[in-house]
Amino acid sequence: MHILLIEPDAVQANIYRDALQKAGCTVAHAVSAQAAVHRADERLPDVVVLELQLPGHNGVEFLYEFRSYPEWLRVPVILHTFVPPSELAPAAVLCTELGVCKVLYKPATALADLCVAVQTAPIVLEGRE
């Protein structure tokens, strides 16, 4: 499984990348929305793990651009962010509007939970379709 990890903090990105690689995934890392679009173009990801607080264009803007490309419409997206779920739109809206299949609040999400979410993301998305 190929993961596109969009995480601006280099230290955290290394940790998540190591954890996902230990779980058997290959990981492409991007620090910003623009870099993420380039990385997705280089190799189609199976799952996108996205931090909303990005420098320049934020994660929501990235999602709208990402979903504007037909070839990326069905790629599951997991929000793995410092923004608490209480400050986001309801999960149903995020799913129908932006194809977000799971929202993970970083301080409360262990690495094991992230790996499980990544591995079950395509199943969750297919189930909703």
Added chain:
Amino acid sequence: MRQVGDGLQLNGQERLFLGLTEQLTRPLLAISRLSELANSGGEAPSAEYWQVVQVMADASLQLAESYALSLRVHGQATSLALEPIAISSLLYDTAELLAPLARQYGVELELDTGPRMQPVMVDRAVLLSAFESLGQVFVAAQAEAAERLPVRLSAHRSRYGIVAGLYSGSAHLGAESLRRAQAVQGRARQPFPQLVGGPAAGVFVANSLLETLAARLHVARYHRLTGLATTLRPSCQLQLV
């Protein structure tokens, strides 16, 4: 996204504290997840692991100490110890303190202090804390940038005094950037998106510290670089001596 401060009535210090707690979440999270990763491996943590933990912990401690210092000075629990300071030596010390964090994030630091300048009368600990807090933000910002450019610690003369601060080739800051960031700080999760993706609490802690020295941060340009700096007036008394 709704704003953080929606429905909350917070004063300036409370907003600064809110931003600080969000900022401190990051290195603490890194330490926690790094420990989880190390424990899941079944092997003893490597020296590199301990180095990352130390850097993250030191950065958190420094920011918390800077905030506490600003509170103590603002609250007059601590008085300022004014002394003549050579800005170039202070920036050198700042660079030394930021070096481990910069190495961890793969960011290069440059020091540019030009010819000898008159000393300024400031509290060394306060000014050093301010620059160190600001430096943390610039290092993080540079690590997030598409192009890895150095962070420059610079001091130069202007007609208003000695302008000392941090600059970066990737910081796209205009005159309004800082003003807008200060207006939404503590209420927006990304008060300074032109600079960095997170809370950028170090900028506001630095500004709070500089206010105790009757100075403030402002957006500055120097040698085609943009950054945040403060202007300090050389001591007239020392000029006479």
